[in-house]
Amino acid sequence: MHGGGVKTEQSAAPAAETTKQEEKTEAESGATEAAKEAENIVWAGWSGEEEASKDIFQRMMDTYRKDTGNEVTWVGWTWADTAQQLLIRTQGGEQLDIAQVDIGIFNTVANAGVLADLNEVMGADYLKENFQESALAVGNIDGKQYGMPWSMASISMVYNPTILKEAGWESVPATMEEFEKCLADVKALGGDVIPYAVSTKDATCAGDFMPWLWTFGGSLFNEDGSVAVDSEAAVSCVKWYQDMLAKGYIAMDTGRGEARQLFAQGKVAFYDDAVVAKGQAVSNGVSPDDVVKVCSAMERPVLKDGDQPQSTMWGHMLVIFKDSEHKDAAVSLAKTLVSDEIAMDYFKNNGMPPVTRSAMEKDEVKNDAYLNGFIKSTATARLEETARMTNASEVKSIVTEELQYALLGQKSAEQAVADMAARLNSL
Incomplete structure (x- = not known):
């Protein structure tokens, strides 16, 4: 009995050590994985440079950092320079993961062949569930969804x-x-x-x-x-x-x-x-x-x-670049930017109409006197001829x-x- 007891204790000790070692290895692996998962993405555009939007954009990025543990770096120019600078940055091989574009800039960048198809990186089902077809159509070229609606009017x-x-x-x-x-x-x-x-x-x-x-x-x-x-x-x-x-x-x-x-x-x-x-x-x-x-x-x-x-027709879209090494992190930022919390902050303080089905159904959006004037005009709006x-x-x-x-x-x-x-x- 004693021998059996000793044998059991001796066999249990290495088992306990093995368990501790496994836990240590898992903890180290988890820490390494966490370090790997913390990514720094580059977001570019122009609105974050404008005085009227700076504070809002800071809140957007802070929310993303808090929710994901990732870092986001904003790179901005004037609206007039944005299309050219986006192309220069992609051609020069500089990091560029996600960008804000308007309808005109979108066409220029999409034609350069540098954008990812969001049907692939975000999922067509997600897009259809969250956005109206008319809004998606603005960022769709030949069946490929290069732009995600961010604000349309x-x-x-x-x-x-x-x-x-x-x-x-x-x-x-x-x-x-x-x-x-x-x-x-x-x-x-x-x-x-x-x-x-x-x-x-x-x-x-x-x-x-x-x-x-x-x-x-x-x-x-x-x-x-x-x-x-x-x-x-x-x-x-x-x-x-x-x-x-x-x-x-x-x-x-x-x-x-x-x-x-x-x-x-x-x-x-x-x-x-x-x-x-x-x-x-x-x-x-x-x-x-x-x-x-x-x-x-x-x-x-x-x-x-x-x-x-x-x-x-006027609108802002979000685009993700096909050469980005952080597409999943960029997708997370895009989803953060159209979340109800962020969309309503942008709407209340800058007038930017939300585009997701959930945010558009909110009473404060439907009953907003300021926005209603734009909605009325949007009913007969046309894309610029260019x-x-x-x-x-x-x-x-x-x-x-x-x-x-x-x-x-x-x-x-x-x-x-x-x-x-x-x-x-x-x-």
């Missing part, structure tokens, strides 16, 4: 209700005739208020011009891609711009950035912008709940009653330059439009 007309009331307008103008009368009334108030800060420089000038061209019944291109801008409608639109400048309703050397700043300072009655206009107002000290008193959206005035209001073009920047430069020639009196409206058509045909 339209670039609409934004106005300051307080200035309009001072000018005697309790409701917004619905036709162009009413619009021009309203601009005259705002101008008559005196001071340094710009009645309508339509963009007259850089790529945003061409972007603002397109929906007005559509309003006049024109377009840059036909459906088959041939140039269509050499038309009476385009000439009428350019002449209207010239008349607006002559009357002091619009101003030269105004881009989207300048318009936003002046609008936030109460020095602009109308301008064109996306939902991010709210963020500028909030960053200037306006309470999110009071934004609609100084910043509201409206449908673009129509040429005649019965016409369809025009606006351009949205799927690989040479979009060249097209926009030509449109902007010829419109500027006309506004500066260096060309007649007819000549500017004819030259615009000739230059577009030569691309």
Whole structure:
């Protein structure tokens, strides 16, 4: 019995040692695995550089770090430089895992062949369960889902209700005739208020011009891609711009950035912008709940009653790069960014409409007075005519330059439009 007992104790001791050794090995293995799992991903874009969004973006990254244990490094540029910088970074072999893009930037980057198909890395089922088909369609090319919706709406007309009331307008103008009368009334108030800060420089000038061209019944291109801008409608639109400048309703050397700043300072009655206009107002000290008193959206005035209001589709998407070594970590960040918690923070403080089915169903989204103006415009929104073009920047430069020639009196409206058509045909 004793011998058996000794034998058992002797056999138990090594077993206990083995168990401790296994536990130690597992602990070390777990620590090593944890170290391996802590990844540092690079997220790029432009909104994190803007004052109105900096704090929100910091909260987004802090939430991701807390939830995953991973690190995320933000790399940002101005909106105008983002497409080029994303391509430079991928071509140079620098780390780039996930990026923010808008509709125009998306097309440029997607055509470079550097994006991962999110149907593969995120799963088609996840995407279909969480996003509406119309939102997914914006980031889908030939059946491949290169962009995940992050925020979708339209670039609409934004106005300051307080200035309009001072000018005697309790409701917004619905036709162009009413619009021009309203601009005259705002101008008559005196001071340094710009009645309508339509963009007259850089790529945003061409972007603002397109929906007005559509309003006049024109377009840059036909459906088959041939140039269509050499038309009476385009000439009428350019002449209207010239008349607006002559009357002091619009101003030269105004881009989207300048318009936003002046609008936030109460020095602009109308301008064109996306939902991010709210963020500028909030960053200037306006309470999110009071934004609609100084910043509201409206449908673009129509040429005649019965016409369809025009606006351009606007949206931000998230893309993941196919050469990323951290695709799973990038997917986790993408899912964090569209989570209800983050989406509602972005919505409340910057006006960015959420796109997931769950967030869109929240009462605070459905009942938001500020967002409703954009939603109304989005119902008839169209993609910019250059949205799927690989040479979009060249097209926009030509449109902007010829419109500027006309506004500066260096060309007649007819000549500017004819030259615009000739230059577009030569691309």
